[in-house]
Amino acid sequence: MAGASSPSPRLYRWVSSFVLGCYWLIMFTGTHWPHVNLQSYPTNFDKVLHFTGYAVFGFLIALWVSTRRKFGLREFAAGFAVIFAYAIFDEVTQPYFGRDCEFLDMVADWCGGTSGMAVFLLLRSALGKLGLSVDQGGRSAERPEA
Numbered sequence: 354m355a356g357a358s359s360p361s362p363r364l365y366r367w368v369s370s371f372v373l374g375c376y377w378l379i380m381f382t383g384t385h386w387p388h389v390n391l392q393s394y395p396t397n398f399d400k401v402l403h404f405t406g407y408a409v410f411g412f413l414i415a416l417w418v419s420t421r422r423k424f425g426l427r428e429f430a431a432g433f434a435v436i437f438a439y440a441i442f443d444e445v446t447q448p449y450f451g452r453d454c455e456f457l458d459m460v461a462d463w464c465g466g467t468s469g470m471a472v473f474l475l476l477r478s479a480l481g482k483l484g485l486s487v488d489q490g491g492r493s494a495e496r497p498e499a
Contacts, residue, residue, distance in 0.1 A: 362420065369417045376413055380406055384443050387451035403458050404465035411436055411469025429470055436466030
Protein backbone atom coordinates (compact mmCIF):
# COMPACT_ATOMS: atom_id res chain seq x y z
CA MET A 354 0.00 0.00 0.00
CA ALA A 355 1.71 3.17 -1.20
CA GLY A 356 2.09 5.94 1.31
CA ALA A 357 1.29 3.76 4.30
CA SER A 358 3.76 4.17 7.10
CA SER A 359 5.16 1.08 8.72
CA PRO A 360 6.03 0.88 12.40
CA SER A 361 9.43 2.33 13.16
CA PRO A 362 12.52 0.21 13.87
CA ARG A 363 12.52 1.70 17.36
CA LEU A 364 9.07 0.22 17.99
CA TYR A 365 10.23 -3.22 16.80
CA ARG A 366 13.24 -3.00 19.11
CA TRP A 367 11.08 -1.93 22.06
CA VAL A 368 8.49 -4.66 21.48
CA SER A 369 11.14 -7.36 21.04
CA SER A 370 12.86 -6.19 24.25
CA PHE A 371 9.59 -6.19 26.17
CA VAL A 372 8.55 -9.65 24.94
CA LEU A 373 12.00 -11.15 25.61
CA GLY A 374 12.16 -9.57 29.07
CA CYS A 375 8.68 -10.76 30.02
CA TYR A 376 9.34 -14.27 28.71
CA TRP A 377 12.66 -14.45 30.58
CA LEU A 378 10.94 -13.40 33.82
CA ILE A 379 8.12 -15.92 33.31
CA MET A 380 10.65 -18.64 32.50
CA PHE A 381 12.69 -17.85 35.63
CA THR A 382 9.55 -17.91 37.76
CA GLY A 383 8.44 -21.21 36.23
CA THR A 384 11.78 -22.91 36.83
CA HIS A 385 12.06 -21.65 40.41
CA TRP A 386 8.49 -22.17 41.63
CA PRO A 387 8.80 -24.49 44.62
CA HIS A 388 7.37 -27.99 44.74
CA VAL A 389 6.09 -28.45 41.20
CA ASN A 390 4.60 -31.92 40.85
CA LEU A 391 5.10 -33.59 37.46
CA GLN A 392 4.39 -37.16 38.64
CA SER A 393 1.24 -37.43 36.50
CA TYR A 394 3.33 -36.80 33.35
CA PRO A 395 5.50 -39.35 31.54
CA THR A 396 9.03 -39.96 32.83
CA ASN A 397 11.45 -37.16 31.93
CA PHE A 398 8.63 -34.95 30.63
CA ASP A 399 10.40 -32.07 32.37
CA LYS A 400 13.14 -32.38 29.73
CA VAL A 401 10.51 -31.65 27.05
CA LEU A 402 9.43 -28.60 29.04
CA HIS A 403 13.03 -27.42 29.37
CA PHE A 404 13.72 -27.98 25.65
CA THR A 405 10.55 -26.18 24.57
CA GLY A 406 10.97 -23.28 26.99
CA TYR A 407 14.53 -22.66 25.92
CA ALA A 408 13.66 -23.11 22.22
CA VAL A 409 11.26 -20.17 22.54
CA PHE A 410 13.94 -18.31 24.52
CA GLY A 411 16.53 -18.92 21.78
CA PHE A 412 14.09 -17.81 19.08
CA LEU A 413 13.30 -14.63 21.01
CA ILE A 414 17.00 -13.89 21.50
CA ALA A 415 17.57 -14.24 17.75
CA LEU A 416 14.56 -12.03 17.04
CA TRP A 417 15.75 -9.43 19.55
CA VAL A 418 19.23 -9.32 17.99
CA SER A 419 17.77 -9.15 14.46
CA THR A 420 15.94 -5.93 15.32
CA ARG A 421 19.35 -4.36 15.90
CA ARG A 422 21.58 -6.02 13.28
CA LYS A 423 21.75 -9.11 11.12
CA PHE A 424 21.69 -12.33 13.13
CA GLY A 425 24.73 -14.20 11.81
CA LEU A 426 27.25 -16.74 13.06
CA ARG A 427 28.85 -14.36 15.58
CA GLU A 428 25.44 -13.47 17.01
CA PHE A 429 24.45 -17.17 17.06
CA ALA A 430 27.59 -17.92 19.12
CA ALA A 431 26.87 -15.01 21.47
CA GLY A 432 23.25 -16.15 21.82
CA PHE A 433 24.43 -19.67 22.65
CA ALA A 434 26.83 -18.24 25.25
CA VAL A 435 23.92 -16.41 26.92
CA ILE A 436 21.77 -19.55 26.84
CA PHE A 437 24.66 -21.72 28.08
CA ALA A 438 25.45 -19.42 31.02
CA TYR A 439 21.83 -18.75 31.93
CA ALA A 440 20.94 -22.46 31.88
CA ILE A 441 23.75 -23.12 34.37
CA PHE A 442 22.63 -20.21 36.56
CA ASP A 443 19.03 -21.39 36.29
CA GLU A 444 19.85 -24.93 37.42
CA VAL A 445 22.31 -24.13 40.22
CA THR A 446 19.92 -21.63 41.84
CA GLN A 447 16.93 -23.98 41.84
CA PRO A 448 17.93 -25.87 45.04
CA TYR A 449 17.48 -22.61 46.97
CA PHE A 450 13.79 -22.80 46.01
CA GLY A 451 13.23 -26.46 46.83
CA ARG A 452 13.91 -27.68 43.27
CA ASP A 453 16.53 -30.08 41.93
CA CYS A 454 19.64 -29.14 39.97
CA GLU A 455 19.97 -31.64 37.12
CA PHE A 456 22.67 -31.75 34.46
CA LEU A 457 20.28 -33.27 31.90
CA ASP A 458 17.95 -30.28 32.37
CA MET A 459 20.86 -28.05 31.32
CA VAL A 460 21.50 -30.25 28.28
CA ALA A 461 17.82 -29.94 27.31
CA ASP A 462 18.07 -26.16 27.82
CA TRP A 463 21.17 -25.90 25.60
CA CYS A 464 19.65 -28.08 22.88
CA GLY A 465 16.36 -26.18 22.99
CA GLY A 466 18.00 -22.75 22.87
CA THR A 467 20.19 -23.77 19.96
CA SER A 468 17.18 -25.22 18.14
CA GLY A 469 15.17 -22.03 18.67
CA MET A 470 17.92 -19.90 17.13
CA ALA A 471 18.27 -22.39 14.26
CA VAL A 472 14.51 -22.23 13.62
CA PHE A 473 14.82 -18.44 13.44
CA LEU A 474 17.57 -18.76 10.82
CA LEU A 475 15.56 -21.31 8.82
CA LEU A 476 12.46 -19.14 8.95
CA ARG A 477 14.43 -16.09 7.85
CA SER A 478 15.94 -18.10 4.98
CA ALA A 479 12.51 -19.40 3.90
CA LEU A 480 11.08 -15.87 3.93
CA GLY A 481 14.05 -14.74 1.85
CA LYS A 482 13.31 -17.42 -0.75
CA LEU A 483 9.75 -16.14 -0.92
CA GLY A 484 11.07 -12.71 -1.80
CA LEU A 485 10.67 -11.25 1.68
CA SER A 486 13.44 -10.08 3.93
CA VAL A 487 13.65 -8.49 7.33
CA ASP A 488 16.27 -5.81 7.67
CA GLN A 489 17.96 -4.84 10.90
CA GLY A 490 15.18 -2.38 11.65
CA GLY A 491 12.62 -5.16 11.66
CA ARG A 492 10.65 -3.86 8.65
CA SER A 493 9.50 -6.36 6.07
CA ALA A 494 10.43 -5.42 2.55
CA GLU A 495 10.20 -7.13 -0.78
CA ARG A 496 13.51 -7.98 -2.39
CA PRO A 497 14.01 -6.25 -5.74
CA GLU A 498 13.96 -8.53 -8.76
CA ALA A 499 17.35 -9.07 -10.41
